[in-house]
Amino acid sequence: MILLKRTLQFFIICTLIGLITLISLYYYVKPDIPSVQVLKDVQLQTPMQVFTKDGLLINQFGEKRRIPVTIDEIPQPLINAFLATEDNRFYDHVGIDPIGIVRSAIVLISTGEKKQGASTITMQLARNFFLTREKAYIRKVKEIFIALHIENVLTKDEILELYLNKIELGNRAFGIGAAAQVYYGKELKDLTLAQMAMIAGLPKAPSALNPIRNPTRAKARRNVVLGRLLTENYITQEQYNEATNQPITAYFHGAEIDLYAPYISEMVRAEMVSRYGVDKAYNSGFKIFTSVESRVQKAAQTALVNNLHNYDMRHGFRGPVDVLWDPETQPALTQQQIIDKLKPVKELGDLNAAIVLKVNEKTADVILKNGQRTTLDWNNLKWARKYITRYRQSFAPKAATDILTPGMQIWLRKNKDDSYILSQIPEAASAIVSLDPQDGRIKAIVGGYSFEQSQYNRAVQAKRQVGSNIKPFIYSAALEKGYTLASILNDAPINQWDKSQGVAWRPKNSPAVYNGPIRIRRALAQSKNVISVRLLRGVGLQRTADHLLKFGFKNSDINRSESLALGSASITPLELARGMSSFANGGHLIEPYFISEIQDAYGNVLFKANPAMACDENTTLPSNELMLSSSADEVEQPRQCAPRIISKQNAFLIADAMHSGIWGGGSWANKTGWSGTGWRAQALERRDLSGKTGTTNDSVDTWFSGFNSKVVTSVWVGFDNPGNPLGRSTYNNNLDSGQISGAESGAKTAQPAWVEFMRAALEGTPEAPIEPPEGLVSIRIDLATGLLSHKNDYTSRFEYFEKGTAPTKYVLSQPNDIFEEDTKTEEELF
Incomplete structure (x- = not known):
């Protein structure tokens, strides 16, 4: 009786001690137990994804690869694999598994080592979200209490879903959605049983059991998982046999980038970090839809790369990257030695590293980095005359041996x-910007040849002298002062003494051809430098500079000297395209934007662009133009109109004169025809385009800007180091007659990229001319004098005037030869 009493007292005391210990432990770890709200609103660290306007992925940012999935999206065999391996009684216990704990305790007592784990899926979830992997008893206690708490807050399916999305699975893949993509490039529904078992085996040791790093150990672990599935009757013996015989098929799959556009995605990254901070921007699962269209963006990237290679090739071959052996004195390397030598070579863009194996008279045998052998034929070699300087090239090669020797890289x-x-890697640099002039949407933007080579975004960061691309803005100021497109100025040399310098300033046309009295329309189309200077003087330097500021240019970039008329202002390609948009949209200053929409990880819209449009305040927009406000509340706000900076008449007249910059004027049949400097754009066979070339002194910076009412595009080509001229190239006898040669210029260096891009960007779109607004009159004028004309022949044309500015006098009879003009072909430098 006494023994029974003492035994009962012992158990009561032990129970009290246990309860006191349990309560003490609870209050000790209570600060680490998450609140209900934290568990309900837990945020998975999901990378930021950047998309084109039409939904193609162009980049993602974040340290962890994660593709969240719902429990309904997870195949049942994959769920079974995790349950059978990690916690087969998951749906039966309350967060801790007493059987597992007892088993683990027995192992610990018998061996003295913590070999046997007892963590349930809920406990693993608690550790992954709120604790560390430190093997300490107090951590295990915390894990148990947090697991019990989680089970009271979330359903079993919610716990399993969080676990399968949170678990680390190696190669920066977190969660089963990311693992399926990283290891197999598949969605979960497309995985085989063997692949599911492979993924389910990774949580035990993501690095050691990784199928990419350790395929043998990974296969053994996979078969263990398959064995557990068989034991628990989730699969049949036949399925087990088939799956265990499957080879390891995993290899690393990068993010599923649909269109690689690094410059625009970097702009987005910087903006998101500015808005939300680094951690939130990278790990909150934001989905950012940019303003760029995939087809148009790809066309811009291709046009820029092709144009830089074309420039580079006409200036000659600069020789091999390296020489691995001298065929005269050294034996050739073996194929494996060559591949080993090329392995560390970083390839840029669409360039492929190769080694020359053999050179024949008109061909060369080469081996690529991947071991592929191919033969370069003469058509793919004959361009490569030797580069001497940017102004000189050697003779056209006659044989492949003039270009290559074995051993060259x-x-x-x-x-x-x-x-x-x-x-070869181009030495010159370039940028392309294309906007919708009606609301500022960036349709395409490329900041350089290769983002891997240089992350400098020339489209938005490079302030370069714009040359004659400034002239439309100068002429716009002149129209405001009272000039018309029919006004006559003297196209003759200027000599002005500069007292401070003790020299005369002599601005010249390029080429140095002068036509005497000339209409303003033709002067702009043919980019007459001296006329631009005379207009600036007529308007006044300060008044001209103030007018240029209306187009969004920065005051510090607009120099106050007469060289402003020739384009000495330094402006980025994006700023220039924005300014040109005012001529395309009827005189409004739009604000360029590149983010159309921001969504959170669940698809909720956080921001939607609501750009100001080119419209007048009394314009009634259709109801479908209403958009969410930038604060993403539910109140729809109508779009605002962009501010007017010049009259719609002024905008149209400049755009129409720039149309002559492409299509020229006069009558070729009567020997009075003339071409604008942008005549190469006629290849597009569209009458809705206006354009302007631009070249600075010594061809340091070259430009072409052109537009219709729907798209404005500016292209810049030059060297990153200001002051380096683009030079000139001589005619290559090995190439056809359509090649570009002579001094580099806006028309020859930048415009070809514009033409290639616009051909692709405008494909399938109807013509979108800039229509003449009200307030204009069209009157027939005499081409030589700009006065009214009674004639209806090649000596006259219809010209647009703002009401009240048209000439009132008629031209008198003129000698027949007054219309004879110099029609010889010259280089268009400006």
């Missing part, structure tokens, strides 16, 4: 027919 590019052409 070279660059190749793939042609459309899958053949390879000898190439």
